[in-house]
Amino acid sequence: MNIQKTILAVCTGSLLLSGCATTGGESAGGSSNSDTAMRCAAFGAGGALLGAVLGGKSGAVKGAVAGLAACAVVEIASRQTKSSAEVDRQYRVSNRNQLPPNAKIDSYSTLVTPNGIVKAGDAIKIQSTIRAVSGANEPVQEIREVLIAYAPTGEEFKRGEKKVNDSAGSGEYDNSFTLRLPQGAPQGIYRLKTQVFLNGRPMIAKETNMQVAELSGARTLASLDR
Numbered sequence: 001m002n003i004q005k006t007i008l009a010v011c012t013g014s015l016l017l018s019g020c021a022t023t024g025g026e027s028a029g030g031s032s033n034s035d036t037a038m039r040c041a042a043f044g045a046g047g048a049l050l051g052a053v054l055g056g057k058s059g060a061v062k063g064a065v066a067g068l069a070a071c072a073v074v075e076i077a078s079r080q081t082k083s084s085a086e087v088d089r090q091y092r093v094s095n096r097n098q099l100p101p102n103a104k105i106d107s108y109s110t111l112v113t114p115n116g117i118v119k120a121g122d123a124i125k126i127q128s129t130i131r132a133v134s135g136a137n138e139p140v141q142e143i144r145e146v147l148i149a150y151a152p153t154g155e156e157f158k159r160g161e162k163k164v165n166d167s168a169g170s171g172e173y174d175n176s177f178t179l180r181l182p183q184g185a186p187q188g189i190y191r192l193k194t195q196v197f198l199n200g201r202p203m204i205a206k207e208t209n210m211q212v213a214e215l216s217g218a219r220t221l222a223s224l225d226r
Helices: 032-041 043-054 055-073 083-095
Strands: 003-008 073-082 106-112 117-119 123-133 143-150 156-164 169-182 186-198 199-217 218-224
Touching: 032 218, 055 156, 073 156, 083 169, 106 186, 106 199, 117 186, 123 143, 123 186, 123 199, 143 169, 156 169
Parallel strands: none
Antiparallel strands: 003 073, 073 169, 106 123, 117 218, 123 169, 143 156, 143 186, 186 199, 199 218
16 A cells, blocks of 8 residues: 655744744755744744734734744645455445446545643644545546644634545545644634545535643643534
8 A cells, every 4th residue: 555644834924923844855944944943932922922013812813823824734644545446346235236427435534633632732633534436427536635724713724635546546545634733822712624525526524623721731732522
């Protein structure tokens, strides 16, 4: 089985928070990554300072969202777990030896871990299992999964996406997004949305809520099942 891993560190520059920290790959400059790391390490203070510039509590919130966009990281990995022949055979057994007329997502499930509480900055993993079946009139060409993370304000601050199949045809795949919020991430409820696209068409979507809260003086992250 082929295993692919893509690490996305999408960079959004904003006033006090600029630059982009990456994992792997080539650095644009010798001090660029260390400079951004220092900015993200001071994320909490940066959000407060930016809030003072923008004015009041709403300004602090805007600064926090800007910090999340700049400093949060999404890692993505995928692998094929069942071949085209296996998936087609299993579908035919349950459907009178016939394939569907058009390509379809036969199964899509997600699991978010941890299910308890973790410190901000630790890994939040969204693990998906996707099974796609080619149709008699339309083969599976592309299976793509997208993750969108929303801040407590409701604004999108991070997005990751991945084409999970290497070749056309039916198949079953494991795909995972690992989201790391920066230290100092604001408290509140974060919404995580994943959606599968088949041959460019939006298909099934899943949503999970995560809550950042203070517990015994430590900033932690709790899962809220929906």
